[in-house]
Amino acid sequence: VQLQASGGGLVQPGGSLRLSCAASGFTLDDYAIGWFRQAPGKEREAVSCISSSDTSTYYGDPVKGRFITSRDNSKNTVYLQMNSLKPEDTAVYYCTQSLSRRRCTGSWYLTSFMDFNRWGQGTLVTVSS
Secondary structure (H helix, E strand, C coil): CEEEEECCEEECCCCCEEEEEEEECCCCCCCCEEEEEECCCCCCEEEEEECCCCCCEEECCCCCCCEEEEEEHHHCEEEEEECCCCHHHCEEEEEEEECCCCCCCCCCCCHHHHCEEEECECEEEEECC
16 A cells, blocks of 8 residues: 655756656545645645545645646546746655545645545655756
8 A cells, every 4th residue: 555656856947747646555536635745944835635526626825826636547646737837846745645535625735634644755846947
């Protein structure tokens, strides 16, 4: 049973990256999936949430309009498309699965509320010229 985020790397400001969150040993489409990030010396920050049915998505204010999260249930993978990247987007990005909630709601950014208790290893995104 494992979650694995991948797709990070070095990108110039204004560039794009697509992160993937893949699961082994279980399916991702049962519950909501969140993306979080943590920059050096900073607290973990909520990035996005996608419901199991893919009918609702939420984004943190710093990434709204630039990042898009989506699912491909046939591949048991959730994606985070990151566009117009800024140096302040530099962080380790983690995906997490709720263990009980299928839908993201207004308090999606609270890990305790969403029961985000299954975490994968992160992937480093560096935005720099």
